[in-house]
Amino acid sequence: MLVMRGGGTLARLGDRWGALFEVVVPGATVPRHALSPEHAAGLGALLAAFHTRLPGAVPFEVPPLVPAAGVAVTLDRLRVIETAILALPHPDATDGWALDRTRQRLAHLRTSPLPEDLPTLPLRFVHGDFHDGNVFFQAGVPAAVIDWEQPRLAPRAWEVVRALHLSLRLDPALGGAFLRAYREHLPLPPExxxxxxxxxxxLQERNMWVYESVYLRGNPGPRAFIRPPPYVPFPQAWTASGLR
Known part of the structure; x- marks a missing residue:
């Protein structure tokens, strides 16, 4: 049994009691820069297995995928972030990246935003945060999946694309291996x-989580996700990848 911050082994959660027990998970994560086509194929096969074996619906409340904010709302939020960055007393290089990318996103949303009407696809129960950092490999093969804290109802194709982007950075070789392995276990039409x-x-175009966390809520953790400019809209990166 694991010891809580206060030194005890039990914690009160509302009108209930809970305890944490250590569980040994086999294997280990693979650093993202070290992922190979074989690792990518393992990730694709594993996600297909989840989409096959997990129920489409569950008898308990699960949040649906949060819809994207409107363009006008996103513009307002970006301007607030821009103001917060400009007000920093001692900005560093990462802050400069954030400012440049914020202004580039503002320019994009003012001139060529994506349509407000989003594609509609069937929703199903999904892991919600499937990526390489939550998968433990053993002898090059996925052995365990952790972090089941964000299950949601979402289209399976959304979860596939999210994994291709977050884990594999839309790399054509890695992404191609992922998709081939997924489709060997579960059909996924190109459309x-x-x-x-x-x-x-x-959703990515209107996603402000990293910058709002860092510059409006004072959470330094997501600074690790701030990358150098330029800001490249996801459709451009997706088209360039050739994945389909």
Whole structure:
């Protein structure tokens, strides 16, 4: 049994009691830069297995995928972030990246935003945060999946595209191995994948989580996700990858 912060082994959760027990998970994660086509294929096969074996619906409340904010709302939020970055007394290089990318996103949303009407795809129960950092490998093969804290109802193609982007950075070789392995276990028509990419693109275009966490809520953790400019809209990166 694990010891809590207060030194005890039990914790009160509302009107209930809970305890944490240590569980040994086999294997280990693979650093993202070290992922090979074989690792990518393992990830694709594993996600297909989840989409096959997990129920489409569950008898308990699960949040649906949060819809994208409107363009006007996103513009307002970006301007607030821009103001917060400009007000920093001692900005560093990462802050400069954030400012440049914020202004580039503002310019994009003012001139060529994605449509407000998003693709509609069937929703199903999914892991919600499937990526390489939550998968433990053993002898090059996925052995365990952790972090089941964000299950949701979402299109499976959205989860596929999210994994291709977050884990594999849309690398054609890695992404191709992922998709081939997924489709060997579960059919995924190109049109469904395209609609999933369109949905993911709209959500990414309006996603402010990293910058709002860092610059409005004072959480330094997500600074690790701030990358150098330029800001490249997801549809451009998806098209360049050739994945389909």
């Amino acid at each position: 469904e994948l395209r609609l999933g990419a369109d949905l993911y693109a709209a």
